[in-house]
Amino acid sequence: MSTPLRAGLIGAGFIGGVHAHAIRSAGARLTRISDSTPQRADEAARRLGAEAASESAEALIAADDVDVVHICTPNATHAALADQAIAAGKAVVCEKPLATSWEDADRLVAAAERAGVVTAVPFVYRYYPTVRETRSLIADGQAGRLWLLHGSYLQDWLAGSSQTNWRVDPSQGGVSRAFGDIGVHWCDLMEFTTGHRITRLHARMSNAYSQRATADGMQAVGTEDGATVIFETDQGATGSLVASQVSLGRKNKLWFSFDGTDASYVFDQEQPDSLWIGGVVENRVVPRGPGTLSTAQGRGYSYLPAGHPQGYQDCFNAFVADVYGAVAGESPDGLPTFTDGRRSAMITEAVLVSAKNESWVEVPA
Numbered sequence: 001m002s003t004p005l006r007a008g009l010i011g012a013g014f015i016g017g018v019h020a021h022a023i024r025s026a027g028a029r030l031t032r033i034s035d036s037t038p039q040r041a042d043e044a045a046r047r048l049g050a051e052a053a054s055e056s057a058e059a060l061i062a063a064d065d066v067d068v069v070h071i072c073t074p075n076a077t078h079a080a081l082a083d084q085a086i087a088a089g090k091a092v093v094c095e096k097p098l099a100t101s102w103e104d105a106d107r108l109v110a111a112a113e114r115a116g117v118v119t120a121v122p123f124v125y126r127y128y129p130t131v132r133e134t135r136s137l138i139a140d141g142q143a144g145r146l147w148l149l150h151g152s153y154l155q156d157w158l159a160g161s162s163q164t165n166w167r168v169d170p171s172q173g174g175v176s177r178a179f180g181d182i183g184v185h186w187c188d189l190m191e192f193t194t195g196h197r198i199t200r201l202h203a204r205m206s207n208a209y210s211q212r213a214t215a216d217g218m219q220a221v222g223t224e225d226g227a228t229v230i231f232e233t234d235q236g237a238t239g240s241l242v243a244s245q246v247s248l249g250r251k252n253k254l255w256f257s258f259d260g261t262d263a264s265y266v267f268d269q270e271q272p273d274s275l276w277i278g279g280v281v282e283n284r285v286v287p288r289g290p291g292t293l294s295t296a297q298g299r300g301y302s303y304l305p306a307g308h309p310q311g312y313q314d315c316f317n318a319f320v321a322d323v324y325g326a327v328a329g330e331s332p333d334g335l336p337t338f339t340d341g342r343r344s345a346m347i348t349e350a351v352l353v354s355a356k357n358e359s360w361v362e363v364p365a
Helices: 014-025 038-048 057-062 075-087 102-115 129-139 178-194 296-300 312-327 338-357
Strands: 006-010 029-034 068-071 091-094 146-154 198-206 211-214 217-220 226-233 238-244 253-260 264-268 274-278 284-287
Touching: 006 014, 006 057, 014 029, 014 038, 014 068, 014 312, 029 038, 029 057, 057 075, 068 075, 068 312, 075 091, 075 102, 091 312, 091 338, 102 338, 129 178, 129 253, 129 264, 129 274, 129 296, 146 178, 178 198, 178 226, 178 238, 178 253, 178 338, 198 338, 226 338
Parallel strands: 006 029, 006 068, 068 091, 146 238
Antiparallel strands: 146 253, 198 226, 211 217, 226 238, 253 264, 264 274, 274 284
């Protein structure tokens, strides 16, 4: 692009900082930032290198010097802010969940399509080179028939009844926490990588802690600490997922094994610079690198030689670069859009219904 895109960032917490780094990496200007108060916005502008602070999210969205709006606020605010950004004709990057209900997510997809604006949801685990390598190998038929798709997403940052966060409050984070926050990442990654779509599932939700600390003292927990899901796909595979935010020692372990009749592929987000490929005669561990991965997709997202680690921020940088490429008229392969956010909302709703009714629930593919 002849002139840099101008980005506005709403929300300056941990993930807002990740967005800010990615905005600059993509060659855009971080022209404005807003936070929960004008004072916090001023501090965040200094800390994250924004050109100016906006007094409110609404003022940022309306600003003439913002082309792309990044929404990094508590979940319950996403839909309203995305609505405003779409109405203003701005491209929108909205943190997941896109909305806390499928109906709101569906409405946002329709609104964005009518407005003709670029949208994106940061399902950034798609951007690990070893994931792209796995996707390409599966598409090429090297796995044979995929029949078992299983894995987990485990964290421990909410372990202990004294640990709390706005996500614990259903009015801010939504009715589902562990699945709605991290389980959807795994499901998106599975469907993206394998090409399979979940059509039927059975879920259970549970809590390690019956109460958590709040500003008003210890309160009953309103969202789940963990969820287990078994599912079937449109191509005849079965699978399972365990998601937990209280598994001690697991900082951010997104793990999958996609098992086929000819090969199995294992990815571990805590060790993302290698891909495990299983076979009957031998197993292989392939290091991530432009000279070691075999597919164009895998090599294309490998920015550093093997042995020089690439991680989460690198994935986020690649994701935002693809978003801005789409704004410029390109068609990046695998860019997660509001349509993918709606898909995650649909699966989350099915998980909630299944857990409540203790039954299998159909999920449109």
